[in-house]
Amino acid sequence: MILRWERMIAARYLRPGEGERFIFLVAGVSLLAVALGVAALIAVMSVMNGFRAELFDRIQGLNGHAVAQGFGGRLEDWRGVAARATALPGVVSATPLIEAPLMASFGTRVEGALVRGMTMADIARTPVIADNVKAGSLKALAEPDTVAVGAQLAQSLGVQVGDSLSLISPAGEVTPFGTVPRIVSYRVGAIFEVGIFDYDKAFVLMAMPTAQTLFNLGDAVGMVEIKTEDADRVASILAPLGRELLGKGVLTDWRQMNSALFEALVVERTVMFWVLSIIILVAVFNILSSLIMLVRAKTRDIAILRTMGAGRAALMRVFMTVGTLIGVAGVALGLVLGFTVLAFRQGIVSGFSRLTGTELWDPSIRYLTELPSKTDPGEVVGIVLLAVGLSFLATIYPAWKAASTDPVSVLRYE
Structure with a gap:
């Protein structure tokens, strides 16, 4: 418990006295360093969390938590697989899909495309697609030979709603002169943007009957996409289905499909946290230095x-209060700076891009078209406790030196 007179002296020592302006300057630099460290940690960790969450939501919005694929790209008993999947506790939905890479061409331009076939009901129930239509209407896919394309692919090819797009399949017809690629033309009925560059630059969406005709699958599909209540428990939830698929197909969950990407995000997030924590550690050493100088100046x-x-x-x-208050003030200022940066993050990135003349957030590299953010209250509390705790530890040695001062030696010649 800090007594009233101790608080009074601590408050007095926080203000610069005669000949102590340099000590006050060092303390101010310490406060700003703590603030910058806290702000950097909050901003970076929130952006990393937002990037992972946004990427996860958009990828799972398109690919589900797991897919049951048939051998050779054909799943004949897909209705039975879907029924057995939906009967499992914890499974939300099971959606039949047809998906294969092809080539898309318009005029003289040719781009790689990922063609996906879905039922009209499933297209309408997929928010990441249905809620992000930029032109046209997804209802047009019910018409024969009509497709929807990703915004980046449409831009690369130069197509618009109403244009005729050609899909080229290398698995064409066999002739005496070899295999002739199959080329089928489709009308563009809609253009959509899911927000992930790799999907927007390749996706071509069509109704299930149209896809079955294109790939000569008859009534079969390529896979069944499965969504569960808990993405982290997908392996245990779908374990019975995996055993039933032995010999007929393979079950792949989201960890296997995107393992390299999400593991890289975890490693990068951990490394960034410890690297940015060094800023706070350096600030703590500044607090230590300013307190040592203050003790020397206040020996008498x-x-x-x-x-x-x-x-x-x-x-x-008294001296532990002085140092801790500097750290707490720095943490408070850091919280304000951190959340301000997060609030205006997209404008800051755009401003730096215009200032430097370079694209700081290139969607082709960053996957997402905008800088995301998701603040974890638990992480913020952890960062605050880390900064305040280190600031408190930095006060122990100077405070001990102050308490060890021998008044007889100091006042002997006074």
Whole structure:
């Protein structure tokens, strides 16, 4: 418990006295360094969390938590697989899909395309597609030979709603002169943007009957996409289905499909946290230095307080309060700076891009078209406790030195 007179002296030592402006300057630099460290940690960790969450939501919005694929790209008993999947506890939905890479061409331009066939009901129930239509209407896919394309693919090819797009399949017809690629033309009925560059630059969406005709699958599909209540428990939830698929197909969950990407995000997030924590550690050393200088400057005051009856513990509390208050003020300022940066993050990135003349957030590299953010309250509390805790630890040695001052030696020649 800090006594009233101890708080009064601590508050007095926080203000610069005569000849102590350099100490005050060092303390101010320490406060700003703590603030910058806290702000950087909050901003970076929130962006990393947002990037992972946004990427996960958009990828799972298109690919589900797992897919049951048939051998050779054909799943004949897909209705039975879907029924057995939906009967499992924890499974939300099972959606039949046809998906294969082809080539898309318009005029003289040719781009790689990922063709996906879905039922009209499933297309309408997929928010990441249905809620992000930029032109046209997905209802047009019910018409024969009509497709929807990703926004980046449409831009690369130069197609618009109503244009005729050609899909080229290398698995064409066999002739005496070899295999002739199959080329089928489709009308563009809609253009959509899911927000993941790799999907927007390749996706071609069509109704299930149209896809079955294109790939000569008859009534079969390529896979069944499965969504569960808990993505982290997908392996245990779908374990019975995996055993039933042995010999007929293979079950792949989201960890296997995107393992390299999400593991890289975890490693990068951990490394960034510890690297940015060094900023706070450097600031803590500044607090240590300023307190040591303050103790040296206040040696005579400390000796007088000792002769007036102040105990060693009281003097330790005074200087520990001074250092901790500097750290707490820096943390408070860092919280304000961190959340301000997050609030205006997209404008800051755009401003730096215009200032430097370079694209700082290139969707072709970053996967997402905008800089995301998701603040974890638990992480914020952890960062605050880390900064305040290190600031408190930095006060122990200077406070101990102050408490160890011998008043007789100091005042002998006064």
